[in-house]
Amino acid sequence: MLQEKTSLDIYNYLINQDLLFTDELLWWPNSGTFEVVIGALLTQNTTWKNVEKSLSNLDGFLTLDSFITLDEQRLKDMIKPSGFYNQKAPRLLALANNIHQEFISFDVFKDKVSRQWLLNQKGVGEETADSILCYGCFRDEMVVDTYTKRLLKKFGIEFKKYQDYKTFLDIGVRDHFKKNLNMIFIRYHAMIVEYNKLNS
């Protein structure tokens, strides 16, 4: 009889792969800052390499207060390397302005924002919302991306909906670890991405 793997089995499998990073908190650059919001939108259907070019262009404008001073055309020019700039620029500016208007500072945003508030923002879907919550706000939210789906498929696990993937990944490790879930989710997702990079 075929026994299906649990999310904890896959987590432990990845732990045993000896992936090359020492501190999972550093895996998403400048996690816990507004920069994660920018990166999360820019990386949509885009390689992180291209996002890095844009982030580099945005040097000096990576805080909430400085970012909202940019005008749309200038932002488009700066984020050109990461593609879809005609839609990403206005969406990023609207999001940043909404954060500023609703929460005043990014620190308050980190503390108070809800997943639903993020999902109501144009340009923020489920993965982007979870990336912002997990890496930007250090909340206990697991991120599901193409790497995740690809890895699970190797184990014969497939779902139709994002939420089904998320629930599958969440339950097993949540029940096992019970505490420090944000760190576990960060480590889990980071390992999935690194594993894919090494095996592709």
Add this chain to the structure above:
DNA sequence: GGCCAGGTGTAAA
């Protein structure tokens, strides 16, 4: 040159 990348919004069936 073709294909894909740490997706999302919209329109149409």
Add this chain to the structure above:
DNA sequence: TTTACACATGGC
């Protein structure tokens, strides 16, 4: 509720 398509640059 599901499916199809546009969005755009850069790396391989």
